[in-house]
Amino acid sequence: MDYADLNGPNGTEDNMGGLTQRMYFASKSTFLSIKTPIAVPVTLGDLVDIPTAHTFNSGGCFKKLYCTMDKGKMEAKGQGDTDGKSYKQEFEVFLPGSLSAAHGFAAQCKNDNFICLLEMPDSSVANGYLQVGTEMFPAKIEPEFTTSTNSAGVRGYTFKGHAMANRNYIYKAAISLTPAP
Numbered sequence: 001m002d003y004a005d006l007n008g009p010n011g012t013e014d015n016m017g018g019l020t021q022r023m024y025f026a027s028k029s030t031f032l033s034i035k036t037p038i039a040v041p042v043t044l045g046d047l048v049d050i051p052t053a054h055t056f057n058s059g060g061c062f063k064k065l066y067c068t069m070d071k072g073k074m075e076a077k078g079q080g081d082t083d084g085k086s087y088k089q090e091f092e093v094f095l096p097g098s099l100s101a102a103h104g105f106a107a108q109c110k111n112d113n114f115i116c117l118l119e120m121p122d123s124s125v126a127n128g129y130l131q132v133g134t135e136m137f138p139a140k141i142e143p144e145f146t147t148s149t150n151s152a153g154v155r156g157y158t159f160k161g162h163a164m165a166n167r168n169y170i171y172k173a174a175i176s177l178t179p180a181p
Contacts, residue, residue: 001042001044001047002043003041003044003174004043004044005069006041006054011135012158013122014122015122016121016122017121018040018070018072018073018092018120018121019064019067019072019074019118019119019120019121020067020072020095020119020120020121021067021068021069022064022065022066022067022101022119022124023030023064023065023067023072023073023093023116023117023118023119024062024063024064024065024116024117024119024129024175024177025062025114025115025116025117025139025141026054026056026060026061026062026063026084026114026115027113027179028112028113028114028115028133028135028138029112029113030056030057030059030060030061031054031055031056031057031060031115031135032055032056032057032060032180033054033055034054034115034134034135034136035050035052035053035055035173036050036134036135037049037050037051037169038051038091040112042058043174047167047169048167048168048170049128049169049170049172049181050131050169050170050171050172050173051172051173052173053173053174053175053176054115054173054176055176055180056147056179057131057180058179058180059111059179059180060179060180061177061178061179061180062117062128062175062176062177063081063177065093065095065159066095066176067093067094067095067156068095068096068156069180070095071092071093071094071168072091072092072093072094072118072163073091073092073157074089074090074091074118074130074132075089075090075091076088076089076090076168077090086163086164086165086166087138087165087166087168087172088162088163088164089132089161089162089164089165089168090160090161090162090164091116091118091132091160091161091162092158092159092160092161093158093159093161094156094157094158094159095156095157095159096154096155097155097156098145098147098155098156098157102156102157103145104142104157105143106145106157106159109141109143109159110142110143112132112141113133113138113139113140114133114136114138114139114140114141115132115139116117116131116132116133116139116141116161117129117131117132117171117175118130118131118132122150125172126169126172126175127172128164128171128172129170129171129172129175130169130170130171131167131169131170131171132161132162132163132165133163134163134169137163137164137165138163139162139163140161140162140163141160141161142156142159142160142161142162143159143160144156144158144159144160145157146158
């Protein structure tokens with residue numbers, strides 16, 4: 001495939017950084033089929049875009065996780081030797097509070113495998129969501145809890161996720177939030 005021009009913003013689009021106040025996640029065990037980009041890419045975008053919705057086993061679907069404003073981010077850092085490059089994808093979201101459900105999620109998620117969809121300010125089916133985790137290299141989520149201090153005024157969990165990837169995938173399909181029949 002030939003390279004193509006990569007033009008910068010022309011003043012008509014927003015390019016706000018960070019993540020929104022939610023992310024989507026699903027345990028790898030709940031999927032019937034985890035989709036990938038098209039088999040024969042024509043454009044550079046085709047290398048990373050996942051245009052078909054993932055499907056779930058009965059009862060499975062994506063779940064939402066709230067994130068405090070301006071406390072969510074994702075980075076993809078290059079890694080590997082000269083002839084074997086890949087990415088280490090890392091994200092962080094902060095869930096405030098100390099509810100039993102949050103502590104239970106932290107207890108359960110720390111040893112599970114996930115597909116995570118991170119929502120950027122301009123995410124949509126057309127623009128896509130950053131996908132962290134694949135069938136072969138699922139995302140891991142590591143919870144960190146803090147009570148903080150009285151003067152800091154916030155307590156809760158920072159959920160740090162990471163996965164290995166050969167490219168940064170963009171999920172451009174419907175996000176199923178209703179349990180599969």
